[in-house]
Amino acid sequence: MSASFVGSVVGTALFGIVLAVGNPAALGELRVAADFPGGSAEVLSIDSEAAEIEICPALQFDRGWPCWWYFRIDGANAGKLIRVTVRANQAEYRQGQQLAPHWALPKRAAISTDNRNWVQTDAAVLEADRITYQLTAPAETFWLAWGPPYQLADAEALLADVAGKTETAQRYELAKTRDGRPVHALRVGPPDAKTAVWLQARQHAWESGSSWVADGFLRWVASDDPAAIRLRQTTEIHFVPIMDVDNVERGAGGKDSTPRDHNRDWDDAPGYPEVAGAQREIKKLVADGRLRVFLDLHNPGPKDHRPFYFGPSDYDRLPEPTRRDYDRFLEVSLHRIAEPSGFCAAYRFSSYIKTEEERNRVSRYWVARQGGPEVVSLTLETSWNTPDGTVPGYRQVGMGLAETLAEFLERP
Ligand SMILES: [Zn+2]
Known part of the structure; x- marks a missing residue:
């Protein structure tokens, strides 16, 4: 076709x-x-x-x-x-x-x-x-x-910019895609930090806004804001602005692709090399007992006019300290990501996914299982069909997310 x-x-x-x-x-x-x-x-x-x-x-x-x-x-x-x-x-x-x-x-x-x-x-x-x-x-x-495009060249420019001016930032190639393209990643902060965070965007190629949210996130992390400087001194952050590079560069939608949706590929035998690469790095962080937060960025349906999180559908069965962590992360988000569109005050759950087997292959669930009770694992869905579905609007959400992370980690 x-x-x-x-x-x-x-x-x-x-x-x-x-x-x-x-x-x-x-x-x-x-x-x-x-x-x-x-x-x-x-x-x-x-x-x-x-x-x-x-x-x-x-x-x-x-x-x-x-x-x-x-x-x-x-x-x-x-x-x-x-x-x-x-x-x-x-x-x-x-x-x-x-x-x-x-x-x-x-x-x-x-x-x-x-x-x-x-x-x-x-x-x-x-x-x-x-x-x-x-x-x-x-x-x-x-x-x-359809929305502001964000291509491999944009990711490349962002990572080069941040790596050039941030002392502890180091670029790496997460994987080569099935079609042989590089999947760019960056780590910021001390490699032996007690706390580690993983942020990735664009498992679904059409959701260009999610890469712009990631862009805003990293720009704040690399900024002169005292809270950002403290975050970089205490936390190692892994950052991947585009996961499904192949479909992004081909101009394909990606979502529901064959044989598997990119975000339902998280099991023991992933078909996408970049999923395998992310799993490998995340497993290392978990093995070191350092992974604390996992964030997967997406864009939701056209009628979702405020950003929201997909959280743990086993919320009620979580150990009390873990539930408190999820509650606190959401509470801080409500303040920090209030602009430009507000933020949904409750977690949503992926109840639209028909089987448990399939839901378990979604990244946030895979990471939550690997990471155990120490890890807050969330999918952020940022609205696009609004006047805020713009580069500054998305970046503002990303900045708020980074501030949320910094505040969450600073006050245990
Ligand atoms: Zn998505």
Whole structure:
């Protein structure tokens, strides 16, 4: 399916070039391209005269939900109205599975004139299976995406930046993916610290916001805030901004991919090398008796308008001190992550997962079993379908999470 997607985009681009060469009047011809890291669009129609484009997210069979889209528009009339319709892709993304439309249709899209700095569009009108963004074209060339993209190059730049200015920060390669890409990781703090923390993002490729939350987290950890300095002196933090690098770079959704969802791969025989790599490192921290907190970052459903944690579904059966730790972590989060969208005051549990066997293969459960009563193991879900689903909004949540961690560890 990805071949036909590439074909359609390349075909459109070539058509535009041929027209432009043959006919100067055709320079105003609109074109769509998605042949870059993370790009995803299948062109359904382009009407240059009416300034209307219709696309759907590209389907990459067995590569997860077709909800992520990210493409470049060339040939726009700067300052003029342009209508971009995104239609949900309801073809089967794996045997017998179709995706409900609303995952692909954010109320506000991300827009950029340099493919680096992203802002939100105005709210668009949602119909059953499509949404139309009415834009004033900000330039002849601009980019549109489901949300602010965060690619391997962004992770690379962040880690290089932090490693360059933070004394105890050390980069390492967690794994090579199945397709041979590097999974970048960083550790900060003394390697013999009594306390260790693991934070990872983006097991689900479409959830770009989770990488931006991670970005905000690490920037605070590496900052001059006295609490951050103390945290770096007392705690070793492992940080992985993108786990499913392959699907992130291919522009695939990742969630529910075949043979296994990335976040249901946490058993004794994981299929993803980066899951195996994380398990190996986490087991070492547990064996040393140092792992205290595990955080796995995600984005939730379109109607979840406040961030929340998935916590332990065996909460009622936890030993009293462990339950107190979970309570305290949530309590501190309510204060520290109050901005920009508030925070859900109660844990949610993964009751939507049908069997216990499958739930046990979710990262937070695997880590909780490995780590035992000393470890707080949580999945953070940060809302995206709101005015705060932006780079600054996500970073603010990440900063609040880092402050939460520092306060939690400082006051036992
Ligand atoms: Zn997820």
